Amino acid sequence: MEYPSKLLSEIVDEISKLPGIGRRTALRLSLHLLKQPENQSENLSNSILKFRKEIKHCKVCHNISDREVCEICANPNRNHALVCVVEDIRDVMAIENTGEYKGVYHVLGGKISPIEGVGPSDLTIDKLLKRIEKGNLQEIIFAMSATIDGDTTNFYLYRQVSAMSNVPRISTIARGISVGEELEYTDEITLARSILHRVPFEKSIKNI
């Protein structure tokens, strides 16, 4: 499509580089900005630049942060001997939202995926092993996605961690039927896992 202006063509090019946004949507968004006060575009532009230039990764857990060490790792009220290993920053936010977890995290930055060409060295696995080496961890929780890549990562990590000299307790988040889900509509693998990993009844009602 021909654009009536080079400036418009440029902004559409840039916005449509974002995932899931095509050129038609990019055009709609650009023209929307024209109808809004100029400072909205200024704020948007500044926040993008500032975010990309100034954001840091926590040097302990690799979560994104405004400082060298993130708020969670810097919080003395959290249990620093309990580490939850997650794929992504969004997983940290999801678990934090439950309000149930008082330990700290380790963000891998992805999962092992032979198809997408992501190997163990692309993730922060060596940093995790170094955290374990220091010897003051009690438990590591693997909280990966319930996908093939998630399982591959789980298995790889388990082999690495269990081969170390000072092995902390290793656990993985429970997989089973979701709250609100009906048995009839649950897939077989999930249902099978929820039977295999059944918990004592008294334990299950304690957390309701």
Place this chain on the structure above:
Amino acid sequence: MEYPSKLLSEIVDEISKLPGIGRRTALRLSLHLLKQPENQSENLSNSILKFRKEIKHCKVCHNISDREVCEICANPNRNHALVCVVEDIRDVMAIENTGEYKGVYHVLGGKISPIEGVGPSDLTIDKLLKRIEKGNLQEIIFAMSATIDGDTTNFYLYRQVSAMSNVPRISTIARGISVGEELEYTDEITLARSILHRVPFEKSIKNI
């Protein structure tokens, strides 16, 4: 949702102000930028700021443009006595893409919509009437959407233009069944219009 960083919270706030983009999508887009080279974010940021600050509206037709007068209005090969009135900049682009139109445009900047509180004074109707007053136009084509608001705008414009002393020819784009559409599935109003506005057969095959 709690964000682990103020910078992240700011960029999500700004991106989610765009129409059709929620906070979850804004978060996904922000984190995507982190994984891309820094200059992609710089280019995006710059193009937004530049577009909003430097874009002009053509002083003749009100299309957006990099200059005072847009490329179409400045083109001596176009027929400047033939003006197509459209609602929006995107309509100009759509008609230009057909490659069939050699006249010029007038962009109203919207349509009369009592529900959305858009009245005639919010549009560039007075500028259109001034263009007609100059007396060198031969024909005006109304190319509004086939909606109630489009029809309202059509009717209002027709009354204003036909009341002037030097009335050019006034026409409106044809409404009928779309190319490729089957009669059976066409709604009654469209089908009725396509019968009422039937064209001589010889004329219809000329443009195939």
